[in-house]
Amino acid sequence: GVVICFTGCAVVSQVQDFGLLDVNYLVTGDVGSSCDVEFCTAGDPPVSTVLVINGNSVEPVTTGASFQILSPNYLIFGQGMGVVGQTADIPLLISTVRPLDGFQIAGEYDPILMTLTSVQASGVAASAEFVALSENLDAGEIAAGLIMALDTSTDIPIGDDQEVLNLQFDVSADLGGATAPLTTPVNFVDSAGTPPITNKIVDANYAETPNLVNGAIELVDFNPFVRGDCNSDGGIVNIADGISVLQYLFQGGATPSCLDSCDLDDNGEISVGDAVWIFSYQFAGGALPMAPFPDLGIDPTTGDGIGCNGDADDQ
Template identity: 30%
Template sequence: MRVLCAAVLLCAGGICRGADDPAFALKINEIMAWNRNYLFPGPPGSSTLQTPDLVEIYNPTNDVVLLYNLYLTDGDPAAAATNFWRFPPGAWIAGRGYYTVLCDGAVVTGEARASFRLEEKGEAVYLLARDKLTVIDAITFGCQTPNVSLARLPDGGDTLAKTASPTFCWGGACTCDGYDADGDGAPDRQWCAANERANIADDIYPPEVDIESYAPLMPAADAPVTVTARVACADTPADKIELWFRYQGDAEPQPAILMQDDGAHGDGAAGDGLWAGTIPAQGERGVEFRVIAYRGAAVDIEPDTQWIAYMSGRTAVPPLVITEILPKNLANLANSNGDFGDWVELYNASTADIALDGYYLTDNYRRPHKWAFPLGLVLGAGARRLVWCDEDEAAPGVEELHAAFQINGDHEEIFLADRGGLFNGFFFSDEIEDVSIGLVGDRGPLARFLKPTPGAANQSGPAPVIASLAPLVAVPGAATQFVATGDGLDAVTAVLVGGAETAFVLGGQGELRFTAPPCTADTSVSVIAAAGEICDRALYSCRAAAEAVFVRGDANIDGVINISDAVTILGHLFSGRIVPNCHDRLDINDDGKINVADPIALLAYLFTLGTPPAPPFPNPGIDPTPDELEPCPPSGS
């Protein structure tokens, strides 16, 4: 045995790579990149079980192999910034044995916890020799499914397959014990003993489906509601997806609506994984819905607990209003913990007290009941209340509201809901630090405020609106002349560029002209036009312009302008399915912004003879108004 160990110490993980070095026979045997349910101990000091990503190494030889000189990484081994994780001192793997690494991003000396997490949308994971360049084994994987592992079948073999029966063990915790499906506090032993580690073929797992959108959000009595749902992984398609709805208060649903992925039902292109179904107009009544995706005998229900509620034909709107929010609170107001969290101001616009039982605040319109107001809370007539959106709690002894979510000032939404569904709120994007958004005079329109007024009435007065800014790209290192057009600009009293006040003149037809100082390359610069404290903002980018040819409106680059392009824009805005480049294709009205106005304009053009997309359209061309949006690749690239 001493001779064996000496050979292992000299060669394992080294570059000798002889036929007698068993280290180079090791295999990445199984991975799980989307673990929702299988519980493992947290890092030292943690009292809760966690759901880390998992990587299993298998030794197909009969020799013991020391792992200490080996590395794991999910980055390119040749890249300078790659995160290499070294196996802990003394780590070894027996012949025909297994070694599991918890990929939870924690760094704990002596524990098999990798300093990275796996990407559920797909990437590669490498097992490397001690030079961090020699690849012993690697697995490149695509989109993964929750609680389903990707395993070699048989162990150490060349065939990779998804399996619903993962076989990872770490310490005393094993996925083969199952997870706590019945909620009794103990794992449920399902299909193997803890010492049975061989990979198992199990193809009975559901597709992963997510509701991508529903519209309109607050429908009129005679308006149908179209629901779209997307299957996450192309290699785990759904056999069918059903849209179920019921009337609020009813236990039994109405007959299921078969959703379609044929390109003819508002579902994008045929076979693209986006499904759509339409709930008929329901008059004045509460409705709630969910979708069920089928793959053989396995199903995925979305959402799996609460149904999504909306009120059709709502006539009595609660008097509770979101009057102001600060999505990027840098130094405006601190909470009881001394933190500058983002906040939302609520206002009771009625002359009677409002009991907030049964009211909700959400940053996701598809989850209207995301955060419930505490029971027994009353908002007096004409009173205001701040909600801190910071996933925190108030300091001891302080009565302060803290929602269980954070606001994303770059792209987000905020809505109020009751048990019937959404009734008040708005979308926002590209916000500026310590500039709030709210209702002018607490009634509207929606505007921005240089000086937020948490707990007090919003200012009244003219609200300037910047409809366009030209140019939208400035050359680095040179002063640039700009022209802004819009509404109410004749009331502007100050213009701020990058936070610094800049001289301006009012031109004809409400134009606002100013010269911006030289800018720094590859930055985005804000322009604020203020009438007193009420303002609007625009952005321009500082970069060398690149000429590129594209067709505005062809969001999915299939050469055809149709409803699937509007769905692509909605997915980019609200479902995290970001279009990677050439965002000018999505900017239908060429205002330099991507927002809900763009899919609405495209749908109006397609179905109601509305205004066509701005040039270049319908033929390919160059953007006549360069902007700060992600540029299209230059022609020929």
């Protein structure tokens, strides 16, 4: 009960939707279930719902409430990238307030644009002992599961936006008549595969369907590269990349397979200045190479006439 003032020194005036009492509940039900709360007479001795006006008990009109039990946990399809006629990938992320033994997912994508080829444990789940893609999928379906340790000795840790899985696709060469660049959704569905797989996270005997956040893959007709990796060895940009620029320019060296990676200042031309940029970055505290750097990415200035590995700019 609530008493405004024991001596009658204060009262509540005529108001609407006035907050008078906060009630906290311990949630014990399953995620997705609901609970109704109604006014009643309860307790010993019995307590009923009344208002006191001028010392008199008045039974008010009451309205109950309903609670929907929501999960604090999330399964998230992230943002991915793919190249026309080559491959695409997208990460699966988990946000969880409890350690998890594993999970399973059900999703869908556009099979005209892509074909799912594999799933790989990644990020905080890279050491998982079991990861599998359902062998009975219709076109456009995703159904996969992961277990960290078969003896449940290892968990996915508590944390937000943690990568746990990477999904790989083959991208159609003609996109079914569509034109790149385009963005295609990767969505969760209630179930996929045969037998049906649903979306669950698991901690020992506990399982729930968490909040589900859809993602997307950007499909482009340009190859990703790292600016400065002129010799395309996939390693850290170093002195050898600067020498590759000079050999190409002055010693009749082979044309780099990805000219865009040699264009350090992204001006659409390969010159001695690009080699100097590498040496300056490496040894004199010079500026970083232009994007994409240091991670693999797409040239932000596509259409400049310098391409990579036969992409749309390398014609």
